Amino acid sequence: MSDTMPPGKVTNPKLTLYAFHLRNNLAQGYDEPVDDANHLWEQCQQLGQKLNIPRLESLIERLQDNNGNIGLAPSKDNPKSDYLELLQKERLLNFSAISDGSTLQLRGEVYPLQIHDTYAVDITLRYPYSDVEVHQLGGLNHQGCLLLDSSNSSLGQTLVLFAQSVGDIQDTQAFAEACLTAILPKPEAEKFLLSPPVKGTFLGSPIFEYENNQDNAAQNGHILIWLNCHPQTETLEEAGDYYQPLINLLCCRHKILYVYSESRWCNHEARILYKQLETQRKRLRKLPSEPAEKLIQLQHLITETIQLAFDYANHLRDLAVHRNTIEANGKNYCFWLKQLQAISIEGEDNLDFWQQLINRIQEKFIEQIGVDLAYLIPAQQLFQQMIDTIRGMVEILAEEQAQVREQQDKERDRNLQTTIAVVGVGIGFTGLAAASFPYLIPPDAKTTPIPLQPPFTSGSLHPFISVLLLSLIFGFLGAGVAKVVTMLISLCSDKRAKLKSSPKNQLLNQANTPEVGQVTGVQQKVEIPTQPPRK
Secondary structure (H helix, E strand, C coil), X not given: CCCCCCCCEEEEEEEEEEEEEECCECCCECCCCCCCCCHHHHHHHHHHHHCCCHHHHXXXXXXCCCCCCCCCCCECCEHHHHCXXXXXXXXXXXXXXXXXXXCCCCEEEEEEEEECCEEEEEEEEECCCCEEEHHHHHHHHHHHCCCCCCCCCCCEEEEEEEEEECCCCXXXXXXXXXXXXXXXXXXXXXXXXXXXXXXXXXXXXXXXXXXXXXXCHHHCCEEEEEECCCCCHHHHHHHCCCHHHHHHHHHHHHHHXXXXXXXXXXXXXXXXXXXXXXXXXXXXXXXXXXXXXXXXXXXXXXXXXXXXXHHHHHHHHHHHHHHHHHHHHHHHHHHHHHHHHHHCCCCCCECHHHHHHHHHHHHHHHHHHHHHHHHHHHHHHHHHHHHHHHHHHHHHHXXXXXXXXXXXXXXXXHHHHHHHHHHHHHHHHHHHHHHXXXXXXXXXXXXXXXXXXXXXXXXXXXXXXXXXXXXXXXXXXXXXXHHHHHHHHHHHHHHHHHHHHCHHHHHHHHCCCCCCCCCCCCCCCCCCCCCCCCC
């Protein structure tokens, strides 16, 4: 970029903003607009506030029908949505900006459209019937109000400056560079001038294409400087035959770049999930040895892995959808480019600079997404294998835990039954001892009842106390005998169960019992001994 701006003037300059924003997408369906579908129209109203254009501030109300809707749901059965003018009462919304003391009168028009599933707007600002110094072109982009940034549209924007030089132009590229520097703030202009522009010829006049080469499609700037240097250019431009092919071409261009940018994001996120799969695999190798803790960690691990696999599959699906979208819009781009070539001036126009995007679609965009899918799809099988492996481990551990719990329940039941049996035997012995004790004492009718005395006040035990103590002793003895018998029975049962579950015993159990009259065993060859020959 040159340090000094070449002097010069332009006549009747106009700066047009083509901005595009998705109305519908595949995820939410085509019946209802996306949540931020009106974002583009809101930005237009804010532009009206900056430029003191009252008619532009009420744009949304002018676009809504009686039901408050804007546009139509895109459908193959309703081709109107492929190119639908959105203003209800007028085709264009003409306006004049309130003068801020400048001698130049800023005028313009807004042309809102719906192109299939996309909102599009054409905002044109002009200084009509005026000769303007090149450095005054900045008034068409007052305070950077038309700067290309992510807040204005979801798909992207293109700025087109159409101007005719007053006098001959010695160096058209230098003049285009001066115009670009005038309509943009210096920091933004420097980004576009880092790489040389692509030059072409359209309707007989030179046109220069500038890009700031940002990876983010919403921040990717696109500017066309179109210099009116041919007698037929202005006539053909005013006829407007080029307009519909051009805005459709730009719409396809921004969709392709936007979708490819989204595919880069999907690929990046999928690779992050791929790395997390490796982390999950390492966690699977470092599980604790304690079964209960191991089972808990496996359950957390499978929950996380399933979510990772689901997100991973979504990214792969989106990559495939993005590739199909790029291919479809690439075909549409070729169609509209042929329409522009059909109305161009034969032998003078050169639209090869628009052909370069088609080459990028085939050589870079589609091929790169194909490489990404080829790299990422095999990992999807690893996710499924990881999930199946964890599920198998969880089932095994759960079965082992169930067997342990079942064994504990059996042991608890057996202990309870043993306790009940021991207590019952003890109570039985106690009752037996208490019932037989009167037979041990000879009855004496003349004996008077013996009163109970405090402890340690008598040299002999009261018969009631004797009965109570002997009953307790017999009860404990009976409970002890029952406990020993129960333990012996339990040991015998356990030994029998171990023998039954031993491998040798299982083989014996699996042997078939021969039927009556059936000869079993390996058939042996019976040899009849022969007598030696007699001499």
